[in-house]
Amino acid sequence: MKLRRRAQATESSAFTEPGSLEVGARKLALPNGMTASFAVTGYPREVGAGWLEPLLTYPGRLDVSLHVEPIPQAVAAMRLRRQLARLESTSRTDAQHGRLQDFAAEAAADDATNLADSLARGHGRLFKVGLYLTIHASTEPELASEVERVRALASSLLLDTQPATFRALQAWTTSLPLAVDSLRTTRSFDTTALAAAFPFTSPDLAAPVGDTGVLYGLSATGSGVIVWDRYNQDNHNSVVLARSGAGKSFFTKLEALRLLYQGVEVAVVDPEDEYARLARAVGGTCLHLGAAGVRWNPLDLPAAHGPQDDVLARRAMFLQTLTATMLGRQLTAQARAALDAAVIATYQEAGITHNPETWTKPAPLLADLVTTLKSSEQGAELAAQLAPYVSGSYRELFDGPTTTSPAGHLIIFSLRDLPEEMKAVGTLLALDAVWRRVANPRDRRKRLVVVDEAWLLMKEPEGARFLFRMAKAARKHWAGLAVVTQDAADLLGSELGQAIVANAASQILLRQAPQAIGAVGDAFDLTDGERQFLLTADRGEALLIAGPANRAALSIVASPAENDLITTDPAELAQIDHRTPQRPGPAADHRHDDEGDPL
Template identity: 55%
Template sequence: MKPFTRRTASTAAPAPPTAGLAAAVAPASVEVTPRMLRVGDGYAATLVVTGYPAEVGPAWLEPLLSWPGRLDLALHIDPLPAPIAAKRLRTQRARFESSRRADTEKGKLADPYVEAAADDAADLAGRLARGAAKLFRVGLYLTVHARTETELLDACAQVKAAAASTLIEVQPATWRHLPGWTTTLPLATDSLQMLRTMDTQALAAAFPLASADLPAPLPGDPATNGGVLYGINPDSSGIVWWDRWAQENHNSVVLARSGAGKSYFVKLDVLRNLYSGVVVSIVDPEDEYLRLADAVGGTVVRLGQPGVKINPLDLPVGDTRPDVLTRRGLFLHTFVAVLLGHQPPPTERAALDRAILAAYRSAGITADPATHHRPAPLLADLATTLRADADPAATQLAARLAPWTEGSFSDLFDAPTSTRPEGHLVVWSLRHLPDELRTVGTLLALDSIWRSVDTPGNRRLAVRRLVVVDEAWLLMRDGEGARFLFTMSKAGRKRNSGLSVITQDVADVLGTDLGMAVVSNAATQILLKQAPQAIDAVGDAFGLTVGERRMLLAARTGHGLLVSGSNRTAFESIGSPSEHALATTKPSELLDLDDPDDPDDDGEDL
């Protein structure tokens, strides 16, 4: 016979699937004291809500959720079955009625608190019987965190004061701070069981659990690793960090009255995007971005200066697509319409189309990409072709174009393009252009920028590009210019580029269909201080609440509202001392800085 072999079974329990995660995220140590916990390098204390107001309004937890500090709020909800709820409510009503009868028999005056509680219980019993309400057992707990013991005591006092502002009474979980801490962790376990019965209406008023800060990514969503600092939240002292490149489109719109700080905010946004490797092009009507260009080694194109020429008939360099000439002809139709201030009549448009093709043929340029390297005709050549046309409409159109081909405004167009700017930052300065040419200058700058964005091949998709149009009302007041800007806002996302539209003339943007379309195609919307005359239009367009409208009317310089879909938060633009020196436009501060009009202080002037 073979002896039996005895085997000893292992009694070690298998490790739970979350053991590795718990070991990674759990604090190194937890020290328990009667008044607080020491969790790792910080301190924590739990407060239990023991008293509630008699009546609550919508978002009655907002004062606690917006407290400017680290606060974990846990709301444990346990529904009561209808039979149990009805039985407990009958018992409670019987107690109230017994107290009232006892006071009456003894000749005492009725207790107003008992009378109010009895009436509330009777009303709740009626709604419960009709199915209009349900009862829940609710526990509300707050865990306050701080770096030191002294800071924790101060933080707890502030939280108590915030709770008292809404008639909520809180008490510390003395000797029970460890169960209180675990109760506020995302474990769905109530270790304190300090519960209060609430009905559906009171509980629903606590939702949504709103916060003044932007929401964090939902569980399962990838964490964003990009974005730039927009500023701080004045309500919660939290950081407002926003990534325009992670939104459904990369466009933004900034609306504010003059002096509200919109240029300051945009300069900070440009600087911080440059840090991230974004290529930026800026249309600058008032030379506000020249110090910034000088600081980062950017390029400045001064339209209107002697020797600076732009030929609107230039073909895109390196673009070999078969429809290049057709698309250039369409742009020239837009260009002429902006020059004239309106769309020419059909007969003149037909004559213009014939003249465009004839002018390119005269220069030896056809639809064949092999001919596109030849020098392009000038605007004066186009006018000569129009005058040679036997159609009276062509002659009339040539006469209407005379100021820009041979008259007072021809200096910008009377020679081949003098520069093709490149670099990580290009600023198109319009300050030296006369007012009559600023709209045209903006269009030509955007056209040059768009040609750099709309290049064939996949290599362009590897570089993010940001196009900033300051004082966009120059284009928005013109129908064809607004249509060109709208096209850029629609097509930029597919080319990994974003458009930033900045304007102080809200009426020009919100008062037209194209302007509203540009705003609608901006996933990032920035509203700074608004004028009383424009607040109704802004509020209706962006769906602002009464409180948000009041905030924008009374906002200080640099304070505003970030709106993106359902997300909205207040913010204050802040910059480091070096950033502030580049972004400020206050005359008192500019006296201590270099003169921005000095050509020797700018970037590469072209």
């Protein structure tokens, strides 16, 4: 790069060489415009969270550069002692000479004392912080106007700005993403003040962010970003509501992928096999329920359990829920009693009793349970109604022992190969398998359970109750339940659905249909402006709700690599397939032939 220095900036920015620039006293002339830089030398005594937001949302082109350098504890303590000594000496001298009290010095002394106490207790640290502003414009008159507006905005924030006189080049390079502070105009900040200056914050969200914060997207009302940590809320559950094509699955897959980066185990109930590409990319496990050779035995007992758990009794209760979902209606008291007796008798015939030492024996099959039901007068009718699942059209999934067990950091239960009449049953079986992992007392870790198209299960009363119980108990096992649906009526039209929403600390609403906005608006207490936003939102625009104090409109963003993994747009998929030929990925894709051998 060729540099030409001169004392005064010229109005011309046309150079004979495209890589040249002219350095003036306070301006830098680039081939495509001009810049002026300022260093912030004065700050307000107190600042709030996101106090840099007005500068970040400035409508013109303004580069805000924040340089942070930690100060060693020993050096920070020594400087604070010196500062306190100077302030105390000044105060005593003024008192001896009868001068009026300097309230600014008294306030500085109080601040220094509090900061020294915080450092001594290990509650914070000191940092050198440099804040610099670089303003861009096309012409010199336009630059002068922009400089005046930016300095006025900074003054309104109680920030004193000084031009980088005779250091325009150093100021410009300081504002570049090079991590080099050539001006070294710094001020000491403590941890709290520095955290408040963190530029990636949204003033709309007051909830704290822990070590599993996820970037959701950009704020729709400013240039800040929305970072949300579901595991730092009252509970870890979420509800995602949107009409078809609004981007709800895209958002859910994006959050799951970014949680995987942070070591969170994710399990997904996927009705349409939309997560297969993601599973292949990250080495996840994909189980295709309903595919040829894939068997699932609902009478299997969990291998891990607590010392006081009665696994057999819990399995009997789940089989009642499963049977009611299979039949599409609630069981009568007589049918429940007959089924419970048949379950216990079936396990006893297999040598399994309430003695934990017998729980490792091979479990009986659904066909064995139906055979036991046939032998009793009360269970004969129930056995006839379950016949399609053991000897009829739906028998393939239950016709044998379980062929594989879910394992891994990402587990996908794909239901695409199941007939529509079996989707609710498949969802319930998948959730039961996931819950066994979640409730395992020997393996506690952060987990996320995603139920995509939850309306498939919500339309069945027993399935809705099972989902509600998961929502209530997930937090106790360090897990979050993400309920995703495009049918707001099925979720909000029942007491159980409303209870699931009430037990979700994170609620994400994308574009809504006009027919559903009334129910959604009433359920989430939306303002008229929020309702209009959801009616006119583009794909990927959402409203994050986490109580009255946390409401933020955002635009969901993903990197090109993330987009290629999670998009379901047919046009984009065609381009991806053309650009990158399909290759077998590292994901464990569990399909089996009729003999049970892997294909």
